[in-house]
Amino acid sequence: MRLHRNLVGSFVFVCLSVLGNAQQPSLKDAYNGCFLVGAALNPAQFTGQDAEETAIVKAQFNTISPENVLEWGPIHPQPHTYNFGLADQYVEFGQQNHMFIVGHTLIWHNQTPKWVFQDEKGNPVSRKVLLKRMREHIKTVVGRYKGRINAWDVVNEVVDEDGTLRQTPWLKIIGPDYIEKAFEYAHKADPKAQLNYNDYNLENEAKRKGALELVRKLKTKGVHITGVGLQDHFSLDFATADQINATIEELGKLGMKVMITELDVDVLPSPFQDPTADVSVKVASNPKYNPYASGLPEAVQQQITNRWADLFRIYSSHCGVVTRVTLWGVSDKDSWKNDWPIRGRTNYPLLFDRNAQPKPALNAVIEAAPKKPS
Ligand code: XIL
Numbered sequence: 001m002r003l004h005r006n007l008v009g010s011f012v013f014v015c016l017s018v019l020g021n022a023q024q025p026s027l028k029d030a031y032n033g034c035f036l037v038g039a040a041l042n043p044a045q046f047t048g049q050d051a052e053e054t055a056i057v058k059a060q061f062n063t064i065s066p067e068n069v070l071e072w073g074p075i076h077p078q079p080h081t082y083n084f085g086l087a088d089q090y091v092e093f094g095q096q097n098h099m100f101i102v103g104h105t106l107i108w109h110n111q112t113p114k115w116v117f118q119d120e121k122g123n124p125v126s127r128k129v130l131l132k133r134m135r136e137h138i139k140t141v142v143g144r145y146k147g148r149i150n151a152w153d154v155v156n157e158v159v160d161e162d163g164t165l166r167q168t169p170w171l172k173i174i175g176p177d178y179i180e181k182a183f184e185y186a187h188k189a190d191p192k193a194q195l196n197y198n199d200y201n202l203e204n205e206a207k208r209k210g211a212l213e214l215v216r217k218l219k220t221k222g223v224h225i226t227g228v229g230l231q232d233h234f235s236l237d238f239a240t241a242d243q244i245n246a247t248i249e250e251l252g253k254l255g256m257k258v259m260i261t262e263l264d265v266d267v268l269p270s271p272f273q274d275p276t277a278d279v280s281v282k283v284a285s286n287p288k289y290n291p292y293a294s295g296l297p298e299a300v301q302q303q304i305t306n307r308w309a310d311l312f313r314i315y316s317s318h319c320g321v322v323t324r325v326t327l328w329g330v331s332d333k334d335s336w337k338n339d340w341p342i343r344g345r346t347n348y349p350l351l352f353d354r355n356a357q358p359k360p361a362l363n364a365v366i367e368a369a370p371k372k373p374s
Helices: 002-019 051-060 085-096 127-144 169-174 178-189 205-220 241-253 298-316 360-367
Strands: 036-041 063-066 100-107 151-156 194-199 227-230 233-235 257-266 322-327
Touching (some): 036 051, 036 100, 063 085, 063 322, 085 100, 100 178, 100 322, 127 169, 127 178, 169 178, 178 194, 194 205, 194 257, 205 241, 227 241, 241 257, 241 298, 298 322, 298 360
Parallel strands (some): 036 063, 036 322, 063 100, 100 151, 151 194, 194 227, 227 257, 233 257
16 A cells, blocks of 8 residues: 555656646646747657657647758658658657647758769759759658648758858859749648748847848748748857847848747857857867756756746747747757767756756746736
């Protein structure tokens, strides 16, 4: 009997700690009516292999993004090879749980195999060949998930810090119209899917101006663009409330929906002078950049908690323009921020800790939600 009671007690404890306090609404419920709340998933989370994190995803989120499985590299590694296995499982997980499913990403300069841009001799292909490859890839991938993937990041990180178009093989080989072509092919493959441009650092004025200019041009040309995804890989002090508000407002004025697509809050010292989320940049390991390897001081935990609540207050002051807020991961243990830009650090960028337990910031975010009329 005693053993039985202990077992029941531990079961209730586990449920409460995984799913949050029974009285407390989940993230998705707290922001219901304002925006969807989501997370980027790795395969262990959508196949159920990591049962604890899968339970968090089901309890807390109503939209999901794939951390890697829909990128060109994993899904289309060779000219005639597509690996749909994991992407199919990702989409099935989202459908079974009635979630808004995001496709990330169709056209990017990173995580794209070299063969895409080269002929058999290793020379750059022509505009015509690259457009054909782009069309075939988009038609195949978007077509396969037509009506099931609800929104695509059609182009990722196409604007540079100074506001000009980023110099990528896509731009150099095809020319600036590669962006509208990508949207055109995606729209053709699934006319009902939401189609977005996704980028980081649009909170910085020069880059934002370039992004706004790009959106204006696309709209003038009649391109089917739904909105702009702000990655929002932030730190405790970047970006400021003014920068975030200005970015959302200016995009909103152009008729764009705004999605926060990759939110996390980096608490470790940055090796960079200016903030970046450029995954191709790598920095050598150095203990001075990893100060919290054996735990987080209470004062920093408090700063994190306040920062998260402030961010959600800002986003929810733009209900209607901001339609989705997605965190780039579920718990601190799996976050890419442990290995980028420096490998093997101990970072604390999400709302669940390394043991998949809710951090004080989770509660603070839920409490920061706009109060619903009772
Ligand atoms: C990251 C993933 O989280 C890592 O697993 C991967 O190794 C590198 O890319 N901008 C994006 C995301 O659009 O796809 C990146 O994700 C983070 C920066």
